Amino acid sequence: MTEQDHKPLRLAIAGLGTVGVGVLKILQKNGELIAARTGRAVEVTAVSARSRDKDRGVDLSAVAWEDDPVALAARDDVDVVLELIGGSDGAAKSLVEQALNNKKHVVTANKALIAHHGAGLADIAVAKGVALNFEAAVAGGIPIVKALKESLQANDYGRVYGILNGTCNYILTEMEETGRDFADVLKDAQALGYAEADPSFDVGGIDAAHKLAILAGLAFGYDIDFDAVQVDGVEQITANDINLSKSLGYRIKLIGSTSLIDGALAQEVGPMLVPHGTPISDVSGVFNAVAVEGDFINQCFFEGPGAGEGPTASAVMGDVIDIARGLVTPPLGLVGGGRGPAKVADKDAHIGAFYVHLMLRDEPGGMAAVTNIFSDHDISIASMLQSERAEIAGDPVPVVLITHETTAARLNVAISAISGLKANAALPRVLPIATFGE
Numbered sequence: 001m002t003e004q005d006h007k008p009l010r011l012a013i014a015g016l017g018t019v020g021v022g023v024l025k026i027l028q029k030n031g032e033l034i035a036a037r038t039g040r041a042v043e044v045t046a047v048s049a050r051s052r053d054k055d056r057g058v059d060l061s062a063v064a065w066e067d068d069p070v071a072l073a074a075r076d077d078v079d080v081v082l083e084l085i086g087g088s089d090g091a092a093k094s095l096v097e098q099a100l101n102n103k104k105h106v107v108t109a110n111k112a113l114i115a116h117h118g119a120g121l122a123d124i125a126v127a128k129g130v131a132l133n134f135e136a137a138v139a140g141g142i143p144i145v146k147a148l149k150e151s152l153q154a155n156d157y158g159r160v161y162g163i164l165n166g167t168c169n170y171i172l173t174e175m176e177e178t179g180r181d182f183a184d185v186l187k188d189a190q191a192l193g194y195a196e197a198d199p200s201f202d203v204g205g206i207d208a209a210h211k212l213a214i215l216a217g218l219a220f221g222y223d224i225d226f227d228a229v230q231v232d233g234v235e236q237i238t239a240n241d242i243n244l245s246k247s248l249g250y251r252i253k254l255i256g257s258t259s260l261i262d263g264a265l266a267q268e269v270g271p272m273l274v275p276h277g278t279p280i281s282d283v284s285g286v287f288n289a290v291a292v293e294g295d296f297i298n299q300c301f302f303e304g305p306g307a308g309e310g311p312t313a314s315a316v317m318g319d320v321i322d323i324a325r326g327l328v329t330p331p332l333g334l335v336g337g338g339r340g341p342a343k344v345a346d347k348d349a350h351i352g353a354f355y356v357h358l359m360l361r362d363e364p365g366g367m368a369a370v371t372n373i374f375s376d377h378d379i380s381i382a383s384m385l386q387s388e389r390a391e392i393a394g395d396p397v398p399v400v401l402i403t404h405e406t407t408a409a410r411l412n413v414a415i416s417a418i419s420g421l422k423a424n425a426a427l428p429r430v431l432p433i434a435t436f437g438e
């Protein structure tokens with residue numbers, strides 16, 4: 001280490017919400033431990049947030065305040081800028097660009113920013129010889145970015161999949177365990193600091209899609225392509241879906257999955273049924289999990305807290321500690337450029353079994369009409385469940401079918417035909433059944 005490497009590392013923190021305050025608390029409690037581990041003090045010299053007057057429960061009397069976060073990038077007393085504001089554009093993007101251009105290292109927890117602008121920002125970081133670290137952007141406290149771009153990089157990666165949104169996993173787990181409804185549980189997740197500023201990003205699958213696009217970029221080396229992710233959220237999942245899936249031996253989880261299929265990049269996020277007893281089905285509450293397949297590891301399974309103050313701030317500080325030690329790695333794990341844009345896999349090529357939830361009028365012939373359509377489209381049915389009887393003949397009741405393996409394309413045609421049946425009373429809901437982790 002040079003004399004320079006022993007000088008205190010000076011941080012500026014932009015954003016003093018859940019994550020920013022978490023970072024300050026870690027420094028307050030474990031500052032000496034971190035200094036002993038890195039050989040130098042790590043201190044905060046300046047901060048920025050929207051409201052100067054808000055009580056954040058931490059002492060900010062010794063640090064400079066900037067009303068404009070971008071001003072942090074120009075300060076001489078700052079070595080590393082922590083961008084903890086959020087949002088793919090606006091102040092967060094301006095700050096990160098400015099900081100990198102001014103040869104400041106950057107640590108961010110902002111998956112929206114990296115999913116939309118990661119490649120361009122990584123180019124600036126490499127050109128300027130500084131770090132752009134974003135471990136906290138994917139799966140909270142789980143060190144999956146480092147695993148993919150460092151520890152496991154000797155592998156040719158296969159499928160990378162997992163539970164990437166703590167808010168959704170928390171909601172689905174609470175709905176199953178307590179029978180509470182969706183909106184009620186979402187309020188809890190917001191109060192606990194798990195949800196994004198706009199929670200529709202969580203429940204609509206966008207947040208998980210941001211993370212999946214980053215994982216795909218790290219694993220396969222193509223340009224991060226958020227727009228190519230097929231996204232479905234959990235807003236339509238009802239307590240009835242959860243209960244019926246349970247009686248059939250499954251749990252519903254929001255899953256993100258990416259792989260290369262014949263050279264084309266598949267990226268999917270959506271609710272799926274996972275069989276009880278598989279590692280991923282047991283990931284509960286705010287926990288996330290990521291499974292990485294590689295040709296020399298078979299599979300590694302990472303599980304840990306995916307959101308919240310402590311776990312996210314822990315990941316941010318792990319990135320800071322790398323910088324304190326002088327460790328600067330290429331942001332996307334690529335030296336000398338990536339593979340360019342990927343060919344996008346055909347979404348209807350998905351092959352697997354499916355859960356189909358119908359509301360059918362409880363009258364003779366309704367079920368027969370549905371099974372005939374499946375038969376006409378060469379789709380075999382593995383199981384069927386009608387758990388209720390209509391009080392008045394002809395009223396709709398929930399019916400669930402599990403298919404054998406088929407293609408999404410074939411199933412979609414059958415579902416359109418079922419939607420047109422007289423016996424069908426609501427839009428059918430179709431969820432894929434996961435084939436991993438058995």
Ligand code: NAP
Nearest residue numbers: 015016017018019049050051084085086091109110307308
């Ligand atoms: P948050 O609690 O909403 O905090 C955002 C902070 O940014 C607030 O302090 C806010 O100031 C400040 N801010 C907003 N706009 C600003 C602007 N234009 N200029 C200066 N400051 C501004 O958000 P968070 O949960 O900490 O999330 C921060 C980032 O971490 C996001 O990118 C998020 O996706 C990511 N992340 C969060 C979690 C989590 O569990 N929360 C986990 C992983 C990643 P005021 O306080 O004055 O309003």
Ligand code: HSE
Nearest residue numbers: 165166167194196307
């Ligand atoms: N809103 C995100 C989640 C925060 O619930 O997983 C962690 O990225």
